[in-house]
Structure formats: structure tokens, C-alpha cells
Amino acid sequence: GYLEGSAYPTWIGNTVLTGHVLDARNAPGPFAYVNELKSNDLIFIHAYGWTYVYQVEENKLVSPYRINTVFKHEEYSWLTLVTCENYSTRSERYLSRRVVRAVLISVITDK
Numbered sequence: 001g002y003l004e005g006s007a008y009p010t011w012i013g014n015t016v017l018t019g020h021v022l023d024a025r026n027a028p029g030p031f032a033y034v035n036e037l038k039s040n041d042l043i044f045i046h047a048y049g050w051t052y053v054y055q056v057e058e059n060k061l062v063s064p065y066r067i068n069t070v071f072k073h074e075e076y077s078w079l080t081l082v083t084c085e086n087y088s089t090r091s092e093r094y095l096s097r098r099v100v101r102a103v104l105i106s107v108i109t110d111k
Contacts, residue, residue: 006071006080010045010052010104014074018082031083035059035098043079043102049110054079054102061085061096069099077104 007013019031037043043054062069070082079102084094 003070003082007074007077009079010047010050010077012075012077014072014078014080016070016080016082021083021085031081031098034081034083034100035085037081037100042105043081043100045079046110051108051110052077052104053106053108055105056100056102059098059100062099064094064097066097070097072101078102079104 001018002009003016003018006016009015009017019034020029021032021034023029037056037059039056039058041056043056045052045054064084070080072080081098081100081102083098084096085098086095087093088095
């Protein structure tokens with residue numbers, strides 16, 4: 001999902017997208033393998049007849065309360081992916097957030 005308050009996807013600024021690691025059936029969700037992304041890996045977003053290519057700059061765990069990390073202001077087009085990690089059965093909640101930040105490096109027509 002797109003987080004309101006961040007840049008609209010593919011626009012200048014920091015776009016924040018969230019997704020689940022597991023779906024409702026406990027199967028891998030859309031962000032199941034976000035934790036495996038490494039620096040220089042590529043992320044592709046297909047929208048409006050174009051492919052937006054982002055290059056991963058950082059992948060880290062943060063506290064769920066570090067909202068400033070997620071909504072960091074950017075002058076260029078950035079993509080921030082956020083998901084939950086480190087589920088605690090004791091507290092019945094996730095203890096961390098996985099944050100992957102990537103910068104737009106190219107835009108390619110899909111035509």
C-alpha cells in the first residue's frame with residue numbers, strides 16, 4: 001500500500017510503499033523477501049506505460065517508532081519499502097520494521 005503523506009509513486013520525493021511478509025493464509029506475501037535486497041539491486045515499478053528503475057541504497061532494521069527514517073525527505077525520486085519483521089509471540093506484535101531505500105536511476109517506456 002501507498003502511505004499517504006509520502007510522494008505519489010514515481011514522483012519527485014520519497015514514495016513509501018508497505019506490504020506484508022505473510023498473507024492471510026501464512027503464505028509468503030508481497031514483501032516476503034524484501035530483507036534479501038542488497039545495495040545496487042534493482043526494483044522495477046510498472047506504471048502509466050513506463051518502467052521506473054530504482055537502485056537499492058540501503059536495507060536496514062529500525063524500531064517501529066522510527067517514523068522519521070521511513071518518511072525521510074528527498075529532493076530526487078526515492079522509493080522506500082517498509083514491512084514488519086521479528087514477530088514476538090510473547091507480545092503478539094512485530095518488534096522491528098524492515099526499511100529498504102532506493103533511488104530512481106532510469107525510466108523506460110513500456111511501448
